[in-house]
Amino acid sequence: MLPPPLEALHPPPPPVPSPLFLSLHARLARLQHAYEFGALPPLPSLPDPDDSDLLAALEDCDRVAEAMAAVKLRLHDVRLLLNAEWRSVLHGAPRVFGGASLRVSESLIPGAGLGLFARAAVPAGATCCCMYGDVHSLSSHRSAPGTGAYAILLPLAAPPKRAPPLPAQGGDAILDCEGVPAFARVKARFANDPRSAADTNCRFVPELEYLRARLVASRDIRAGEEVYVDYGEAYWARHEGGGPNTLRN
Structure with a gap:
């Protein structure tokens, strides 16, 4: 390998x-x-x-x-x-998104549209790519246009041990890259939820101090395998009936 x-x-x-x-x-x-x-x-x-x-x-x-x-x-x-x-x-800093070892293609989940696939093997614990988007507070995101389908919560955490490159946040933040051409290179947005714990192979790691979330492999991912992440129950509660829920056999 x-x-x-x-x-x-x-x-x-x-x-x-x-x-x-x-x-x-x-x-x-x-x-x-x-x-x-x-x-x-x-x-x-x-x-x-x-x-x-x-x-x-x-x-x-x-x-x-x-x-x-x-x-x-x-x-x-x-x-x-x-x-x-x-x-x-x-x-002006395209390298921040990562994902050179990933490709976007039709998902194996029926009706899911595009999905994210590993070009090469990815070991457990490795960062596949990063999610960025417009920065919102909880209240401002409620009034923002769009469905929220490409939004992710960055909860307020303990202050980092070292001074972060971005300003300290006073509360939770939401990133949203829906419908914005500037975020077309954010490959993390194409990772689908298989609604199956056995098939999920990644997780989002929020990093409020960098205003991003890293898509991290939760187990070894084989070359050619689709990247799957659990969106969480809150997401499906908001989008009930509006998304895929089973993998194609």
Whole structure:
């Protein structure tokens, strides 16, 4: 048997955030704080100059309802800017997706469309590729367009031992790559759920500090074998009757 490709033994490098992404991320965090607590964060977290109008409105007792509505709209607008910049960052760093040892072809699951297959053997514990997408909070994703079929939850975890390359998150995040051409190279989106524990050979490992989820082999995968991952009961509860559930014999 040929040895696994070198990329399978080492996760792809995380992207390096741009200064604009970092600025928008910090601004979004301040606005989220304002929306949740009715006030902008205390010093030293200064408001963005573009949001100084909201600070004045929040301090006016007669304009609180108006100010909160304005904060909600601003949150939406800044998140659009953030995700546009995030797509640009990922587009400029295609190696972050990984998956050179994988191919996309018709799935063995009837009605599932395309699936993901191993070009070469992948050992248990190796990273097959990485999932990236637009970054949402739980609330913003509920109002985002699309079905959520290509979304994955990154739960808040203990702070990493080393400083991450991306900003620290204040809560859970959702990645969604549905219908966005910038994420066409995300091969992880093509891994199907066989609805069978015996056939599942991969699992998603969320990494909130990198705003990604790694698709990791849970057992040895043979060359030519289809890559399968358990989407979880929450996914099927939302998409009941809307997806494949059995493998072709």
